[in-house]
Amino acid sequence: MSPSAAFYEDVWVVVDDGVYEPSDDTFMLCANLGIALGDTMLEVGTGCGLVAIVAAKAGAQVVATDQSDLAVQNAKKNVALHNLDSLVEIRQGNLFDPIHSDEKFSLLTFNPPYLPGTKADTAFDPAWSGGEKGYEITEKFIAQCSRYLHADGRLLLIQSSLSEPEHIRTQLKQQFHSVQVKEEKAFFFERLLLFLARKPIQQP
Numbered sequence: 001m002s003p004s005a006a007f008y009e010d011v012w013v014v015v016d017d018g019v020y021e022p023s024d025d026t027f028m029l030c031a032n033l034g035i036a037l038g039d040t041m042l043e044v045g046t047g048c049g050l051v052a053i054v055a056a057k058a059g060a061q062v063v064a065t066d067q068s069d070l071a072v073q074n075a076k077k078n079v080a081l082h083n084l085d086s087l088v089e090i091r092q093g094n095l096f097d098p099i100h101s102d103e104k105f106s107l108l109t110f111n112p113p114y115l116p117g118t119k120a121d122t123a124f125d126p127a128w129s130g131g132e133k134g135y136e137i138t139e140k141f142i143a144q145c146s147r148y149l150h151a152d153g154r155l156l157l158i159q160s161s162l163s164e165p166e167h168i169r170t171q172l173k174q175q176f177h178s179v180q181v182k183e184e185k186a187f188f189f190e191r192l193l194l195f196l197a198r199k200p201i202q203q204p
Helices: 024-031 050-057 069-081 136-148 165-173
Strands: 004-008 011-015 040-044 061-066 088-092 105-110 129-131 149-160 176-186 191-200
Touching (some): 004 024, 011 069, 024 050, 024 149, 024 176, 024 191, 040 050, 050 061, 050 105, 105 136, 136 149, 136 165, 136 191, 149 165, 165 191
Parallel strands (some): 040 061, 040 105, 061 088, 105 149
Antiparallel strands (some): 004 011, 176 191
């Protein structure tokens, strides 16, 4: 298959075959980044790199990761096409594996695989399957995320109504002082929720 293209406002990216194509969840995240002067951002699961590019164009210094080699190469290509190599660094690895233990950011974003599904399903795709209940990958992310945020940092996290978002809200409240739904959109088979969590609780 030939590469496709995706657009968000004045930003365009090439989407290679085998890489998650930006959709409503991606655009919701882009619209709520709220980049401020001096922001440093970590995007886990960057895919083709659209969110990272939008953040960099707004003024953030960005580290973006993905476990897929196809996605990493795709994102690097898009970053170069926008001449943003000095503002966006792409790294390969699962969740926080590519992040150094002493690295901290003011903003952390994750649009995870959030739909229920396992490798036994005929339509299984790691780009959207978050585990049997849909939230297993998100749980692993939440358990680690606060250590990579500054004391006044914030998190933006996409979730689906199909994957018990109240369970995820409870998990977030164990890690952050403030948790709210920043935006919510209804579609014919699900609701997408964007959680905003602020000020990580410092663990003993």
